Amino acid sequence: MKKRLPSTSGSGLEKPLKPDLKKRRLFLQSGLAAGASLIGVSTEASTVPGKLVPGWSRHLGAGVASSGYGIPSRFEADVQRRTLDWLHARREASISFTPLQSQQGIITPTGLMFERHHGGIADIDPERHYLLIHGLVKQPLKLTLTELMRFPSVSHIHFLECAANGVLNYPAAQYNSLQFTHGMLSCCEWTGVPLRLILNEVGIRKKAKWILAEGADAAALTRSIPIDKALDDALIVYAQNGEMLRPEQGYPMRLLLPGWEGVTNIKWLRRLELGDQPWDTREETATYTDLLPTGKARQFTFVMETKSVITSPCPENPLPGKGRVAINGLAWSGYGRIKRVDVSVDGGRNWQTARLHGPVQNKSLTRFSMEWDWNGQTALLQSRAIDETGYVQPTLSELRKIRGSRSLYHNNAIQTWRLNSNGEIENVQLA
Amino acid sequence: MKKRLPSTSGSGLEKPLKPDLKKRRLFLQSGLAAGASLIGVSTEASTVPGKLVPGWSRHLGAGVASSGYGIPSRFEADVQRRTLDWLHARREASISFTPLQSQQGIITPTGLMFERHHGGIADIDPERHYLLIHGLVKQPLKLTLTELMRFPSVSHIHFLECAANGVLNYPAAQYNSLQFTHGMLSCCEWTGVPLRLILNEVGIRKKAKWILAEGADAAALTRSIPIDKALDDALIVYAQNGEMLRPEQGYPMRLLLPGWEGVTNIKWLRRLELGDQPWDTREETATYTDLLPTGKARQFTFVMETKSVITSPCPENPLPGKGRVAINGLAWSGYGRIKRVDVSVDGGRNWQTARLHGPVQNKSLTRFSMEWDWNGQTALLQSRAIDETGYVQPTLSELRKIRGSRSLYHNNAIQTWRLNSNGEIENVQLA
Numbered sequence: 001m002k003k004r005l006p007s008t009s010g011s012g013l014e015k016p017l018k019p020d021l022k023k024r025r026l027f028l029q030s031g032l033a034a035g036a037s038l039i040g041v042s043t044e045a046s047t048v049p050g051k052l053v054p055g056w057s058r059h060l061g062a063g064v065a066s067s068g069y070g071i072p073s074r075f076e077a078d079v080q081r082r083t084l085d086w087l088h089a090r091r092e093a094s095i096s097f098t099p100l101q102s103q104q105g106i107i108t109p110t111g112l113m114f115e116r117h118h119g120g121i122a123d124i125d126p127e128r129h130y131l132l133i134h135g136l137v138k139q140p141l142k143l144t145l146t147e148l149m150r151f152p153s154v155s156h157i158h159f160l161e162c163a164a165n166g167v168l169n170y171p172a173a174q175y176n177s178l179q180f181t182h183g184m185l186s187c188c189e190w191t192g193v194p195l196r197l198i199l200n201e202v203g204i205r206k207k208a209k210w211i212l213a214e215g216a217d218a219a220a221l222t223r224s225i226p227i228d229k230a231l232d233d234a235l236i237v238y239a240q241n242g243e244m245l246r247p248e249q250g251y252p253m254r255l256l257l258p259g260w261e262g263v264t265n266i267k268w269l270r271r272l273e274l275g276d277q278p279w280d281t282r283e284e285t286a287t288y289t290d291l292l293p294t295g296k297a298r299q300f301t302f303v304m305e306t307k308s309v310i311t312s313p314c315p316e317n318p319l320p321g322k323g324r325v326a327i328n329g330l331a332w333s334g335y336g337r338i339k340r341v342d343v344s345v346d347g348g349r350n351w352q353t354a355r356l357h358g359p360v361q362n363k364s365l366t367r368f369s370m371e372w373d374w375n376g377q378t379a380l381l382q383s384r385a386i387d388e389t390g391y392v393q394p395t396l397s398e399l400r401k402i403r404g405s406r407s408l409y410h411n412n413a414i415q416t417w418r419l420n421s422n423g424e425i426e427n428v429q430l431a
Numbered sequence: 432m433k434k435r436l437p438s439t440s441g442s443g444l445e446k447p448l449k450p451d452l453k454k455r456r457l458f459l460q461s462g463l464a465a466g467a468s469l470i471g472v473s474t475e476a477s478t479v480p481g482k483l484v485p486g487w488s489r490h491l492g493a494g495v496a497s498s499g500y501g502i503p504s505r506f507e508a509d510v511q512r513r514t515l516d517w518l519h520a521r522r523e524a525s526i527s528f529t530p531l532q533s534q535q536g537i538i539t540p541t542g543l544m545f546e547r548h549h550g551g552i553a554d555i556d557p558e559r560h561y562l563l564i565h566g567l568v569k570q571p572l573k574l575t576l577t578e579l580m581r582f583p584s585v586s587h588i589h590f591l592e593c594a595a596n597g598v599l600n601y602p603a604a605q606y607n608s609l610q611f612t613h614g615m616l617s618c619c620e621w622t623g624v625p626l627r628l629i630l631n632e633v634g635i636r637k638k639a640k641w642i643l644a645e646g647a648d649a650a651a652l653t654r655s656i657p658i659d660k661a662l663d664d665a666l667i668v669y670a671q672n673g674e675m676l677r678p679e680q681g682y683p684m685r686l687l688l689p690g691w692e693g694v695t696n697i698k699w700l701r702r703l704e705l706g707d708q709p710w711d712t713r714e715e716t717a718t719y720t721d722l723l724p725t726g727k728a729r730q731f732t733f734v735m736e737t738k739s740v741i742t743s744p745c746p747e748n749p750l751p752g753k754g755r756v757a758i759n760g761l762a763w764s765g766y767g768r769i770k771r772v773d774v775s776v777d778g779g780r781n782w783q784t785a786r787l788h789g790p791v792q793n794k795s796l797t798r799f800s801m802e803w804d805w806n807g808q809t810a811l812l813q814s815r816a817i818d819e820t821g822y823v824q825p826t827l828s829e830l831r832k833i834r835g836s837r838s839l840y841h842n843n844a845i846q847t848w849r850l851n852s853n854g855e856i857e858n859v860q861l862a
Contacts, residue, residue, distance in 0.1 A: 021825075054559055056699070060649050061551030063522025063806065064679075068511030069503070070542040073682045075557055076675050078498030091494025104622035104670035105586030107538065111501040112674065120492030126506055128485055155536030155788060155798060191535035218491050226590050238534035241672065244507050251504045268487070326583050357586060359790050367586060 081112050082179060092120035093219070095162070097183030100309075100330070101316035106157065106357075108186035108364040110241045115161050115248045116184065118283075119219030121295070122268045126252040129216065131236070135274035138203030145252045148235045148236060151193040156235075157331045157364045159187040161304045163261035163288055166411030169396075178314040181415065187332075187365040190256050192237030195230045199274075208274040210279075213255050216270035223264045224278035225257065230304070233258050236269065252275060259334030259363040260302045261409070263288055293404030304334035306393050307412040308341055308368070308385035319423035322376035327354070328369045333387035337361070340386045341368040347380030347416060347430055348395065354383070379419040380430070396429055432818070466471030505508045509809040512543050513610060523551035524650070528614030528624060531740075531761070532747035537588065537796040539617035541672045546679045547593050547615065549714075550650030553699045557683040560647065562667070566705035569634030579667060582624040587666075587689070588795045590618040590763045592735045594692035594719055597842030600827075604858045607744040612846065618763075618796040621687050623668030626661045630705075639705040643712075644686050645828035647701035654695045655709035656688065659735070664689050667700065690735045690765030690794040692840070694719055724835030735765035737824050739772055739799070739816035751806035758785070759800045764818035768792070771817045772799040778861055779826065780846060785814070808851040811861070827860055 016140065081096040088094040098114040115121075126145045134140040162184035168174045169181055204227070211230050215221040225234070235256040238245060245251040250267025257264050263283055278284065278300070289297040313319045314327035331338045337360050342351035357367035368383070385393045396413035403410075418426040503510065512527040519525035529545040546552075557576040565571035593615035599605045599610055635658070642661050646652040656665070666687040669676060676682040681698030689696050694714055709715065709731070720728040739762035744750045762769045768791050773782035788798035799814070816824045827844035834841075849857040 054555075054647070056553035056555050057647050057649060057651065057701075059551075059554050060521075060523040061548070063551060064525045064546040064548055065512050065514040065527035066522065066552075067542075068513065068527075070512075070544070070677050072674060073676075073678045075682075079674065081496050081501075082499065083496040090491075091497065092491040094495045096496035096499075102675075103622045103673050104675075105583070105673050106621045107673040109672055109674040111498075112461070112539065113501070115495040115799070117492070117495055120494055121497075122487035122492050123505075124485075124487050146751075150751070150757065152800060152802065153535070153759070189536045189538045216485070216488050218488060220488065232784075241540055242534050242536050242538040243503060243510065243540040244533075244535075245504075246501050247504045248501055251506075270488075286794055320577075320581070326581065361790065361793065369583060371583065 003170070013253035027213070058121040059277045066115045068091055068100065079112065080356075081114060081183075084180070093118050095164070095184060097179045098186050099179050100183050100185065100311055101178045101314050103311070106187050106330070106367055107241065108188055110188065110243070111250060113160075113186040113188065113246070114162065114184045114282065116262060117217070117219075117248070118221050119217045122215075122217040123247060123250045124216060124268055129270065131250055131269055131272065133198060133202050133272045133274075135212070136205040136208035136276065137199075137274050138205060140200045141198070143198070145238060148193060148238060150252060151197055153192040153193055154235070155189055157187065157189045157361050158256065158258045159185060159304075159363060159365045160256075160262055160265060161185045161332070162342055163172055163263060163301070163304070163409040166413070167407060167408050169413070169415075169427070170408060170411055171405045172232075172380060173429050176315045176427045178309065178311060178316055182309045185264070185332075190235060190237045191239035191394050192253075192256060195234040195236055195255075198236065199230060204274060207276045210275050210278050211271060212271070212273040212275060212279050213264075213266040214271040214273075215266045216268040221263070221266060221283060222279065222281040223283055224253075224281065224300075225264060225265060227274070229257055229260070234421050257302070259304060259336075261288065261304055264302060288409065290403065290409050291406045293406075301410055302330075305410065305412045306333035306335065306338075306385050306387045306391045307331070308383040308393060308418055310343070310381055312427050313381070313419065313423075314417060315425045315427060318425055319374065319419065321423060322374045325372055325374050327372055327381065328367065329354075329383050331366045331368055331383070333391065334363060335389045335391055336363060336387045338366040338385055339388045341366075342384045342386075343368075343370045344382040344384070345372060345379045348382050348384075349412065351384065376421055378421055380428075381417040381419055382414050384414055395430075450772060470788075478690045510543070512545060512614075512737060517612070524549050526615060527815050528610045529617050530610050531614050531616065531742055532609045532745050534742070536763070537618050537798060538672065541619065541674070541677055543679060544591075544616045544617040544619070544677070545593065546754075547693060548648070548650075548679070549652050550648045552679045553646075553648040554678060555647060555683060555699060560683055560701065562684060562700055562703065564629060564633050564703045565635040566643070566703075567639035567707065568630075568705050569636065572629070572633045573831055574629070576669060579624060579669060579684060583629055584622055584624055585666070586620055586622040587775070587778070588618065588620045588792050589687065589689040590616060590794060590796045591693055591696060592616045592763070594694060594735070594840040597844070598839050600844070600846075600860070601839060601842055602836045602856070604860050607746045607858045608745055609740065609742060610616065613740045615693070616763075616796075619672045621666060621668045622670035623666040623687060626665040626686075627663075627668055629667065630661060635705065638707045641706050641709050643702070643704040643706060644695075644697040644700060645702040646681075646697045647699040647702075650660045652694070652697060652714060653710065653712040654697060654714055655712065655731075656686075656695060658705070660688055660691070688733070690767075692719065692735055718757075719840065721834065721840050722837045724837075732841055736824045736841065737764035737766065737769075737816050737818045738762070739814040739824055740846045741774070741812055741814050741848060744812070744850065744854075744856050745848060746856045746858060749856055750805065750850065752854060753805045756803055757800055758803055758812065760814050762787075762797045762799055762814070762816035762824065763795065765820050766820045766822055767792060767794060768819045768847050769797040769816055773815045773817070774799075774801045775813040775815070776803060776810045779813050779815075779845070782815065805850075807852055809852055811859075812848040812850055812856075813845050815845055821825065828862075
C-alpha cells in the first residue's frame with residue numbers, strides 16, 4: 001500500500017465521482033412528493049425567500065453549551081414513550097412503549113427506549129454497587145463498575161424486545177397504534193464486557209450448567225440462564241448509545257443476552273450464581289411461560305423469533321394521498337441476521353421483496369423499504385421477515401394453530417394494516 | 432432454504448453453542464482487574480450481599496414513563512459538552528466540545544454532540560420552514576419537511592468533525608484534555624434523503640458545477656459545494672440517532688456531506704442554488720482556508736483526513752496502576768473506511784497493530800484497542816490510523832513540514848500522550 005501524504009492542494013477530491021443519472025426517478029410527477037411546490041420563479045438569486053423573513057433568520061439564537069446536555073426541539077415534544085395505566089396495578093411494575101412510529105433508522109433514541117420494571121427504577125450509586133460472581137466457580141469474585149470497565153470491551157448494535165410485545169394483539173387487536181402493538185422494542189449500541197471473559201477469571205466448575213442472574217432493584221428480579229449462552233455472546237454492559245446506561249435500563253450494569261426475551265437481560269445486575277440446574281424462579285414459572293392448547297406451559301422460551309412490522313404507513317402515520325408512496329418498516333430476529341423481507345398489499349396473497357438497508361447486523365433491527373404506486377383503494381398491508389436460518393415469520397393463524405389463543409408471550413405474527421381510501425390505517429386481524 | 436416454523440419447544444437453543452475456553456485469559460492474575468476482590472467466601476447462596484441492603488433494593492423506585500423522555504443518571508451529571516469562553520467574543524458564535532473521554536462505542540449521545548454556531552441556535556417551526564432549490568435547474572422546487580420525508584430515505588452512521596478540531600494543539604499543546612484537543616468530533620446514525628434524488632427531480636442544467644448551500648440561522652451561513660459531491664453521497668438529513676434533528680444540529684433539516692469538514696454540512700438548510708462556479712463566500716475565503724508557509728492559502732479543503740486518538744488512557748482517564756491495561760481509541764477518515772490502526776508506547780519508534788472493532792463502516796468512527804502490560808514507567812502513547820486508500824496519519828512534524836505553523840485547520844497529526852509513573856496523562860508534543 002502506497003503511503004499517501006497529507007494534502008496541500010485544495011478540493012480534496014482525489015477520485016472523480018460518477019453521477020448516476022441514468023435512472024432518473026420522477027417522484028414529483030409520480031406523486032411521491034405531490035405536495036411539493038413546482039414554483040414558477042426565475043433561476044436568479046433574487047428568488048431567495050426574503051419578503052417575510054422569520055425571526056430565527058433575523059435574531060441571534062441561543063449560544064453553545066447553553067445546555068451541557070441537549071434535548072429535542074420543542075416542536076417534537078409529543079414524541080414520548082407512553083404507558084397504559086390499566087395494564088398493571090402500579091406504574092412501578094408496568095410497561096412503557098417506544099414510539100416506533102417516530103423512530104428513524106435503526107437506533108432507538110436512548111430517552112425513548114421502552115421500559116418494563118418489576119419494582120420501579122433503582123437509583124443506584126455506582127460507588128456502592130458491586131457484582132458478585134459465585135456458586136460453582138473456582139474462585140468467587142466481586143466487581144465494582146470501575147473494575148468491570150478495566151476489562152476489554154466490545155460495542156454491538158442489538159435489539160431488545162419484551163417477551164410480551166404484541167400482547168395487545170392477543171386475543172384480538174385492541175389498539176389502533178404501532179406504539180402499543182409493537183413498542184416494547186428498541187435497538188441501540190451496547191458497550192460492555194463479554195461474560196465469558198469474567199467467567200474465565202472465576203473458573204467454571206465442571207458441574208455448572210446454569211447461571212442465576214439477580215437484579216439489585218426492589219423486585220430482586222431473578223432468571224436462570226443456560227451457561228452456553230453466557231459463554232456465547234452474553235455481555236455485562238455498562239453503556240448504551242455512547243453513554244453510561246440510563247437508570248431505567250439498569251445503571252450501572254446489566255446483563256445483555258442478544259436476541260433473548262427482555263426479562264432475561266437482568267438490569268441493575270448484582271449477582272451471578274453458577275449452578276447445575278435452573279432455579280425455577282417466579283419469572284420463569286408463574287410468568288414468562290407460554291400456555292399451550294394442551295394446557296401445558298412451555299418454559300424457557302428464550303429466543304425472540306423472527307418478526308417485522310411496517311412503520312410507515314401505520315395508524316399514527318397515515319398516507320397523505322394516492323400516488324407513489326414509500327413503505328418503510330423494521331425487521332429483526334433473535335436467531336441472527338435478517339435475510340429477506342417481503343411486503344404484501346393484498347393481505348398476503350402476493351408478495352414483493354423489499355429493499356434491506358445495510359449494513360444488516362446480527363440480532364439488530366434492520367430497515368426495509370419498498371416503493372408502491374397506491375391507486376387510492378383499500379389495501380391490506382403486511383410484511384414478512386425471513387432470517388439467515390430460514391425461519392419465516394408466521395401468519396397469525398399459523399401461530400394460533402400451534403400456540404392456541406391463551407399464549408400471551410412471543411407473538412411474532414405478521415401484522416396487517418388496513419389502508420382505507422382516505423389514507424388512514426387500521427389495525428386488523430385477518431380470519 | 433427450508434422454512435422453519437415457530438417453536439413450541441422450550442429453550443429456543445436450536446444449535447449447540449461451543450464455549451471457547453481454550454484461551455483462558457487471566458486478567459486478574461495479570462493485573463488488568465487488579466483491584467477486583469477475590470473473596471474468601473463459600474459458594475453457597477448465603478454469601479449474597481445482604482447484611483447492609485441498600486435502599487434501592489428495599490424500596491420501590493420510580494415508575495415507568497415517569498419521564499416520557501428519559502435523561503442520564505444523576506451520578507453522570509458531569510458528563511457534559513463544554514465550551515471555552517475566551518475562544519470567541521460571544522457564545523452565539525462559538526464552539527462546544529464533545530466529552531470524548533466518556534464516549535463508549537462509536538455513537539455519540541445526541542445530547543453531547545459538539546456544537547459550532549455562527550449566529551446561535553435557530554429555533555425553527557417546521558411548519559414555517561422550507562427548502563428552496565433553484566438556480567441552474569430545469570424546474571425550481573420548494574420542499575417542506577413533510578414533503579422531504581416522503582422521499583425514499585437512507586440511514587448511515589457517519590462522523591462529523593469541525594475543520595478546526597485540534598486547533599488547541601496549534602501551535603503548541605494548550606490543554607491537558609481530550610475533550611478540548613479532539614472534542615469537535617461526533618458520530619451518529621443520520622437519516623435523510625440522498626441529495627441526488629432531489630436534484631433529479633429539479634433537473635440539473637448542463638452548466639451547473641457548484642451548489643450554494645445556505646442556512647436559515649441568523650448567520651445565513653453559506654458554502655459552495657461541488658456538484659459531484661452532491662450527486663455522490665450527500666444527504667438532506669432530518670433525523671439523527673433515531674429521532675428528529677436536535678435544534679443545535681440544524682432542525683428541521685441540514686446538509687450532510689459525509690467525511691467533509693463540519694462547516695460545509697449546512698444546518699437549518701433553507702436554500703440550494705445551482706451555479707457554474709463557487710460563490711467565494713466569507714466562510715470559504717476569510718475563514719476555513721489554510722495559510723501555507725508560502726503565504727498563500729489553500730481553499731476548499733473539504734475532506735477531513737485520516738486521524739485517530741487514544742481515548743483511554745487520556746488526561747481525563749488516568750491509569751489506576753501498573754499491570755495489564757486496555758488501550759482504547761477512535762479512528763476515522765473522510766476518505767472511507769479505516770484499514771488499520773497502529774499503537775506505539777515509545778513515541779513512535781515501535782508500532783503494534785491494534786484490534787479494530789467491527790463492523791468498520793464508511794466515514795464513521797471506528798474503535799480500536801490493544802492490551803498492554805505496563806511496567807509502571809513513563810511512556811509515550813500514540814496511535815496512527817491508516818485508511819483503505821493507503822493514507823497514513825502524519826506525525827506533527829510531517830504535517831508542519833508541509834503546512835507550516837500558521838495553518839489553523841485540518842490538524843490530523845498523531846497525538847502523543849505522556850504516561851507518567853503515577854498513571855497520569857499529559858498532552859505533549861514531540862520535537
